[in-house]
Amino acid sequence: MSTTPVLAPVTGRAVALQDVPDPVFSQGMVGYGAAIDPPREVVEAVAPVSGKLLKLMPHAFVVLTPDNVGVLVHLGLDTVALEGEGFTAHVSQGDDVTAGQLIITYDVPAVVAKGLNPIVPVVVMDEREAANVVPTESVFEGADIASGAALFTAHR
Numbered sequence: 815m816s817t818t819p820v821l822a823p824v825t826g827r828a829v830a831l832q833d834v835p836d837p838v839f840s841q842g843m844v845g846y847g848a849a850i851d852p853p854r855e856v857v858e859a860v861a862p863v864s865g866k867l868l869k870l871m872p873h874a875f876v877v878l879t880p881d882n883v884g885v886l887v888h889l890g891l892d893t894v895a896l897e898g899e900g901f902t903a904h905v906s907q908g909d910d911v912t913a914g915q916l917i918i919t920y921d922v923p924a925v926v927a928k929g930l931n932p933i934v935p936v937v938v939m940d941e942r943e944a945a946n947v948v949p950t951e952s953v954f955e956g957a958d959i960a961s962g963a964a965l966f967t968a969h970r
Contacts, residue, residue, distance in 0.1 A: 816881040818968040821862045821913055821961075823887045824920065824934050826852040828952040828959045831935065836891045839935040844886060846947040847937035848966050850959060852922050854932075859889060859918045860961055861911040862936055870907040872898035875917055876939060883968055884939035889920045891931040900924035914962045938968045946970065 822828070829849040834840045839849070861867075865879040873893035878884045889901065900921035905911060922932045938947055949966040952959045959965065 816883065816970045818863060818879055818881060818883045818970070819964055820847065820885055820936060820938070820966050820968055821860070822850055822959045822963050822965040823859045823862045823917070823936060823961065824850050824852045824857045825961045826850040826934070826959065828950070828955070828957055828965065829933065830949065830953055831937065834933055834935050835931060839888070839937065842944060845937040845939045845941040846944045847935065848949045848953045849933050849935040850965070851933050852920070854922055854926060857920050857922055858916050858961065859887060859920050859934070861913050861915045861917055862887060862965065864911065864913045867905055867907055867909045867911050867917070870903060870905065872896070872901040872903065872918075877911060881970065883970055886935075886937050886939050887917075888935045889918065890925045891933060893925060893930055896925065896928060896930070936965060941968065
């Protein structure tokens with residue numbers, strides 16, 4: 815079994831995944847993890863783990879670790895509708911990235927101005943066992959978390 819520490823990709827308030835106002839995330843349909851409610855300012859979204867940038871879209875990205883743990887970072891809810899507006903990528907799909915490396919600049923006020931929720935779900939792709947993802951105290955407490963701080967640990 816591998817143990818993968820997953821870092822917060824953005825600064826903000828840690829939120830339990832079941833409290834994300836989107837059933838696809840809150841019910842673990844994509845996988846389990848946690849979320850971060852970012853400050854209402856432009857923020858830098860960083861890689862939560864080291865590995866290969868498997869998928870890069872303007873509003874989301876997936877990093878696959880050497881242990882084949884895929885971590886999805888989704889910047890805001892329903893933000894695919896923005897067609898890239900408010901997001902600036904700094905890397906390319908297929909790149910090797912290091913935990914903490916800048917991936918996307920995220921214009922949170924632009925997303926809020928469009929009436930969308932800017933919350934950032936971070937999930938282990940296709941993880942079907944909630945018990946395999948152990949959130950940090952910050953998530954349980956709804957505390958502020960710094961970008962690059964431990965968000966949860968994934969056990970595979």
